[in-house]
Amino acid sequence: xxxxxxxxxxxxxxxxxxxxxxxxxxxxxxxxxxxxxxxxxxxxxxxxxxxxxxxxxxxxxxxxxxxxxxxxxxxxxxxxxxxxxxxxxxxxxxxxxxxxxxxxxxxxxxxxxxxxxxxxxxxxxxxxxxxxxxxxxxxxxxxxxxxxxxxxxxxxxxxxxxxxxxxxxxxxxxxxxxxxxxxxxxxxxxxxxxxxxxxxxxxxxxxxxxxxxxxxxxxxxxxxxxxxxxxxxxxxxxxxxxxxxxxxxxxxxxxxxxxxxxxxxxxxxxxxxxxxxxxxxxxxxxxxxxxxxxxxxxxxxxxxxxxxxxxxx
Amino acid sequence: xxxxxxxxxxxxxxxxxxxxxxxxxxxxxxxxxxxxxxxxxxxxxxxxxxxxxxxxxxxxxxxxxxxxxxxxxxxxxxxxxxxxxxxxxxxxxxxxxxxxxxxxxxxxxxxxxxxxxxxxxxxxxxxxxxxxxxxxxxxxxxxxxxxxxxxxxxxxxxxxxxxxxxxxxxxxxxxxxxxxxxxxxxxxxxxxxxxxxxxxxxxxxxxxxxxxxxxxxxxxxxxxxxxxxxxxxxxxxxxxxxxxxxxxxxxxxxxxxxxxxxxxxxxxxxxxxxxxxxxxxxxxxxxxxxxxxxxxxxxxxxxxxxxxxxxxxxxxxxxxxxxxxxxxxxxxxxxxxxxxxxxxxxxxxxxxxxxxxxxxxxxxxxxxxxxxxxxxxxxxxxxxxxx
Numbered sequence: 001x002x003x004x005x006x007x008x009x010x011x012x013x014x015x016x017x018x019x020x021x022x023x024x025x026x027x028x029x030x031x032x033x034x035x036x037x038x039x040x041x042x043x044x045x046x047x048x049x050x051x052x053x054x055x056x057x058x059x060x061x062x063x064x065x066x067x068x069x070x071x072x073x074x075x076x077x078x079x080x081x082x083x084x085x086x087x088x089x090x091x092x093x094x095x096x097x098x099x100x101x102x103x104x105x106x107x108x109x110x111x112x113x114x115x116x117x118x119x120x121x122x123x124x125x126x127x128x129x130x131x132x133x134x135x136x137x138x139x140x141x142x143x144x145x146x147x148x149x150x151x152x153x154x155x156x157x158x159x160x161x162x163x164x165x166x167x168x169x170x171x172x173x174x175x176x177x178x179x180x181x182x183x184x185x186x187x188x189x190x191x192x193x194x195x196x197x198x199x200x201x202x203x204x205x206x207x208x209x210x211x212x213x214x215x216x217x218x219x220x221x222x223x224x225x226x227x228x229x230x231x232x233x234x235x236x237x238x239x240x241x242x243x244x245x246x247x248x249x250x251x252x253x254x255x256x257x258x259x260x261x262x263x264x265x266x267x268x269x270x271x272x273x274x275x276x277x278x279x280x281x282x283x284x285x286x287x288x289x290x291x292x293x294x295x296x297x298x299x300x301x302x303x304x305x306x307x308x309x310x311x312x313x
Numbered sequence: 314x315x316x317x318x319x320x321x322x323x324x325x326x327x328x329x330x331x332x333x334x335x336x337x338x339x340x341x342x343x344x345x346x347x348x349x350x351x352x353x354x355x356x357x358x359x360x361x362x363x364x365x366x367x368x369x370x371x372x373x374x375x376x377x378x379x380x381x382x383x384x385x386x387x388x389x390x391x392x393x394x395x396x397x398x399x400x401x402x403x404x405x406x407x408x409x410x411x412x413x414x415x416x417x418x419x420x421x422x423x424x425x426x427x428x429x430x431x432x433x434x435x436x437x438x439x440x441x442x443x444x445x446x447x448x449x450x451x452x453x454x455x456x457x458x459x460x461x462x463x464x465x466x467x468x469x470x471x472x473x474x475x476x477x478x479x480x481x482x483x484x485x486x487x488x489x490x491x492x493x494x495x496x497x498x499x500x501x502x503x504x505x506x507x508x509x510x511x512x513x514x515x516x517x518x519x520x521x522x523x524x525x526x527x528x529x530x531x532x533x534x535x536x537x538x539x540x541x542x543x544x545x546x547x548x549x550x551x552x553x554x555x556x557x558x559x560x561x562x563x564x565x566x567x568x569x570x571x572x573x574x575x576x577x578x579x580x581x582x583x584x585x586x587x588x589x590x591x592x593x594x595x596x597x598x599x600x601x602x603x604x605x606x607x608x609x610x611x612x613x614x615x616x617x618x619x620x621x622x623x624x625x626x627x628x629x630x631x632x633x634x635x636x637x638x639x640x641x642x643x644x645x646x647x648x649x650x651x652x653x654x655x656x657x658x659x660x661x662x663x664x665x666x667x668x669x670x671x672x673x674x675x676x677x678x679x680x681x682x683x684x685x686x687x688x689x690x691x692x693x694x695x696x697x698x699x700x
Binding site: 049052053054071072074075077078081082084086088089090092093095097101104106107149150295 | 315319322323326327523526528529531532533534535536537540588589592665
């Protein structure tokens with residue numbers, strides 16, 4: 001049986017009267033890219049800080065690679081890399097010196113460290129900026145430096161907390177490709193982001209949390225199965241009589257029909273050949289229509305249905 | 314030792330801005346020291362002062378004292394009118410006015426030697442204290458013979474030859490100062506409390522704060538470098554930083570004053586400066602618990618540095634400060650530093666005594682210990698609050 005990379009059981013963290021984590025459970029398998037989703041104040045950062053022993057907690061247990069995690073579990077900390085949401089680098093040190101400093105907190109051997117630093121610089125493609133000070137770097141390059149500082153020591157478990165905030169699309173793609181590459185090299189990744197599409201693109205499993213509780217956990221397909229909405233059919237149509245809308249509502253698997261701004265939206269909760277069935281009905285009633293789309297639910301739909309709010313709420 | 318290496322790497326990069334402060338303060342310190350020295354030399358070179366003696370007692374004793382003062386100084390006969398006397402003092406026609414009050418001889422006969430005369434002198438003038446000392450010696454000697462059973466004429470007869478010898482010796486002591494350490498050496502140390510506070514709060518505190526910055530500290534605490542090791546490295550850095558500053562200051566002194574810096578009193582002054590160094594370092598350590606930037610540190614250093622300097626007699630001699638200011642200053646470390654330095658360099662009327670020095674030194678160490686304790690408590694409180 002594989003030892004999970006992280007195992008959190010019944011974690012309770014209180015800030016005086018506020019319960020930040022309420023009997024929170026989580027298990028992250030070795031080699032996963034695990035996404036932690038939740039609106040602001042849902043307890044994502046508190047969870048990460050508790051796992052990293054940056055915060056004390058009131059109840060529960062945390063294991064990393066099968067060993068209980070404590071503030072002085074330095075053998076475990078050696079295997080962990082952290083990329084915080086806020087860029088944490090020294091303004092007075094160059095790109096190379098910054099990476100060397102944070103790598104040096106784990107690796108004492110100078111020659112090995114030099115090799116690791118060079119590899120990290122190549123990995124985030126900052127070779128041309130080695131002697132640059134952080135203030136001279138663009139937002140995207142700074143984020144890449146932040147990542148390099150967190151991964152230079154080749155950790156087995158990497159926490160990435162919103163690593164692509166305020167980053168241009170080109171840098172974002174490079175960062176996402178880099179994360180996938182780190183995972184291919186064997187690192188387990190715990191990823192939090194406000195960008196659903198990133199989580200959907202990257203993560204093998206996702207947990208949705210709110211108010212300190214784990215609301216749902218699974219692969220994106222498993223999560224999509226949890227919600228009612230399975231398919232949305234959108235059709236451009238000039239006008240449609242009310243009796244036809246009622247008739248469409250009676251078709252199999254249809255649970256909601258909307259008509260607004262010449263746009264007919266049919267929400268379905270499963271089944272096959274739904275689009276053909278709807279189009280056949282429209283043709284039978286000689287209702288002319290324009291463009292037709294069929295969309296599967298996104299992670300955003302899952303999140304909205306489970307938490308009842310947008311991710312940025 | 315990543316923290317250690319990076320600490321000095323960052324310190325090195327901040328050196329240009331900090332060295333400007335350092336050299337300005339060193340320059341000012343030397344400049345002030347030199348100018349003060351010139352004043353003192355001028356004052357002590359004039360062995361004979363222009364003084365005025367108002368004899369209200371008209372007794373044998375008062376006549377003897379007047380005669381004695383006349384043998385050392387130039388007596389200026391002036392009308393006993395406060396306005397006239399003040400005018401002459403103001404325009405420096407005279408340096409000292411001694412009024413031998415009525416009942417002078419009677420008081421001496423009854424064994425009193427204190428408060429037997431009144432005097433007016435130029436504020437802050439060391440020569441005034443010199444005359445005070447001469448009068449005090451004369452009256453005390455006279456009282457001594459009177460208490461031994463001599464009559465007033467006999468006591469005067471016995472006192473005169475002794476006091477004239479002593480007076481001669483005193484003046485030689487003041488002038489034969491070439492063997493001893495120059496006063497500039499002590500002026501070199503005089504301004505250190507201010508300089509140290511600025512250099513430590515503007516230099517050391519922001520450096521420590523850089524490593525305590527929330528995100529950097531979080532990332533460092535996630536690493537496999539233990540908290541103990543981090544703290545030890547930072548403490549070693551602070552100690553080394555302090556020693557380098559101290560040594561630099563001492564070497565500048567050696568460069569200017571050569572072997573005089575190794576004179577016994579100068580070495581005591583150096584030891585005294587070590588206490589000031591500890592206080593400044595402890596103050597910086599305390600301030601480093603607050604997340605402040607360089608500009609705020611600069612502001613704090615100026616408020617603290619200048620405040621302590623003016624209250625405790627760094628820029629203005631303690632003898633010139635009012636009693637109420639001195640009462641407050643006694644609760645501040647720089648007061649004890651300056652008191653000790655003044656004693657060592659003869660910059661005040663207080664004679665040097667080893668016990669007084671150790672007392673002042675010990676009080677400074679207690680201040681440093683109190684600041685370190687407060688800083689540690691605050692640091693612990695901050696850590697708890699974060700968790």
